[in-house]
Amino acid sequence: MAGQNENISGKVLRLTTLADYQxxxxxxxxxxxxxxxxxxxxAFAAGQGLSEHTAPYDAMVQxxxxxxxxxxxxxxxxxxEGEMIIMPAHEPHALQAVTPFKMLLTMIRA
Numbered sequence: 001m002a003g004q005n006e007n008i009s010g011k012v013l014r015l016t017t018l019a020d021y022q023x024x025x026x027x028x029x030x031x032x033x034x035x036x037x038x039x040x041x042x043a044f045a046a047g048q049g050l051s052e053h054t055a056p057y058d059a060m061v062q063x064x065x066x067x068x069x070x071x072x073x074x075x076x077x078x079x080x081e082g083e084m085i086i087m088p089a090h091e092p093h094a095l096q097a098v099t100p101f102k103m104l105l106t107m108i109r110a
Contacts, residue, residue: 016065019043021100026050037108044068044103049096059087059107066101070094 008031018041019027026048032039037057044066052071061070067080071094072087078098079085087093 015041015104016102019102021045024048031104036110037106040105040107042103042105044095044097044101046097046100050094052092052094054090054092055087055107056089057107057109058089059105061085061087061095062104062106064102064104067098068101068103069096069098071096 018031019029021027021043022045024045024047026045027043029041030038031041049068061068061079062084063079063081065081067078069076070079070085070087071077072085073091073093077085081101
């Protein structure tokens with residue numbers, strides 16, 4: 001596993017090894033943080049999640065491992081390993097880990 005503060009630019013890495021699960025926790029690691037957007041890795045313990053909120057930009061979730069329920073504007077959707085979903089800007093959304101799961105969140109601000 002690459003260390004949290006290690007520079008990962010120009011390195012070949014397996015996405016699922018960027019962080020380990022932690023009991024009853026959500027672990028996040030920002031991979032890219034630029035004015036135009038961010039790419040963040042998350043590892044959720046089963047039952048953990050993000051409460052309902054909105055964002056001013058579209059956000060794409062790519063599930064790398066496990067399964068989550070993502071609710072967009074009140075509609076719950078199951079998303080599993082190898083699947084993705086785009087959460088539209090200004091639409092309320094929430095996320096709950098059905099199983100331990102890892103995801104990549106990409107938000108483009110332009």
